[in-house]
Amino acid sequence: MLIIYSSFADINSKRDTYQKYLEDLAETYKIAQPKDLKNAVGGIGSLQPFYLAYQGLNDRELQQTYGIMIARIMASCYPEWSQSINLPELKAHEKIRVGFVSRFFYRHSNWKIPIQGWVENLDRSEFELFGYYTEAKRDQETVKAAKIFDKFTQGPLLLKQWVEIIQQDKLHVLIFPEFGMDPMTVNLGCLRLASIQMTSWGHPDTSGLPTIDYYLSSDFMEPENAQEHYTEKLVKLPNLSIYYTPLAIQPQALNKQKIGIENDEIMF
Template sequence: MNTKNNFKSSNIQSLIKTALQKHNSGQLEAAISYYQQILTLKSDYPEVYACLADALEKRGKLEAAVEAYQQAVRLKPEYADAYCNLGSLLKKQGKLEAAVEAYQKALNIKPNFIRAYCNLGNVFKQQGKRKASVEVYQKALKIQPDLDIAKFFICMNQLPIIHTSFAEIELRRNNYQRHLQDLSQYYKQANLQELKKAADEVGASQPFYLAYQGLNDRDLQQIYGEMLVHLMSNSYPQWSQDILLPDLQPNEKIRIGLVSGYFYRHSVWKIPMKGWVENLDRSQFELFGYYTNNALKQDKETVL
């Protein structure tokens, strides 16, 4: 009996348990330290390298995180999850071709890997490869027919950024309308559980590029808006009741709220919102802003 090896194994398991506790509680520097201790005792531990990479990424140490993921897949070439996570990290760094390669390796290992399909589809979209992006999401949808994020993405991705002609605008617009109506009809017949699941994904892909066509979008936006109201009101009935607005008192200002994730130097801010903020008559209107972006972005436009 090798007592030394048994002690070493027991010590590693104890360190792993502590490292994961620190990691899960948000004590990332402590978790990193424990992972590094483990790897000095057992350097061929791909799962620990992957955990170390995740902690390093969350601490903003992206290059070190990439190296840790790369070490994990060197030690375990069939480690699909590590390849997928590496792809996401490379995408965050703007290394899109390398991210595509990592996602494709993950899918070669694990052909039904839904998360890798979705991430790959997003990278293709970011690269402007709209057709490839839709094809990837269609593959994901074949594997998981109730994949709401794929349904939304395929619908919204009928709208490219740039069109070559007015005839193409009409074609893309008709394709979008058809997909949107099918999607709206599908959710009208969905049960409550399906609606709640769809509500969690609805913001992942939106008809942002519809406005680029320069046409009257009212009818299309009405279909889209009514679909969202249906999803959200059924999923969150406690927040979907009509709010009774009190009558304005004499000399009381009308209150207007702007809800956006773009209160900074961005086309959404520069084109419509900045004009509203700067030109609404403050003697008649009281203005409120509600920022919805998870990341706080500040520049000269955020101070008026």
């Protein structure tokens, strides 16, 4: 996938080519030997169809082909982590356990929008929150995030370690705020680690994964036929679907000369 195309015709041509090769690849893995499937696991998530979301077209069919393929590969190698999970019984006065898997628990757009606002404003008398941070990077936002969650685990860890940690927490709901930018998140998303699994518009495209049940989107952003774009059941949260707190930045007076532009020059 290119970043910029010369025309809409060029986009459609490249998508047709991508679809053909993707379908051929998916058919190949349907009849692949166990050793070939095992070798394929290492490549899942290493190169993702990130730029599809920026072409302004319906990606459901392409993403579903991709998602079913990689989920099947993972299930063939990890059948014990690919079975449906019964929803844990919620006892009297017990909180709903919600987990978030992300590579972006630091100063990043996915943390600012939507993760931070959600986890800071969920009713803690009703919800117990678990954060699974797949990246080693730390900054002040990481420190803040670690304090918000009831339990916060930071990696990097191996797939098996993440699975064991998440399974021990016996979640009711597991949320992947994005698919498309982190290999480990995609690997985990191919598995069944909670009875209810969701994604959202941290990267604005359907996952295509049969293991993801719901897509959390915005009532303001979706057209009437929006469900046609998603393999997941679409949930349109009110307004923009997020809670955003603007950064505390003091405005400063600025003129052209301070940035090296003459007064009679045009500035964009």
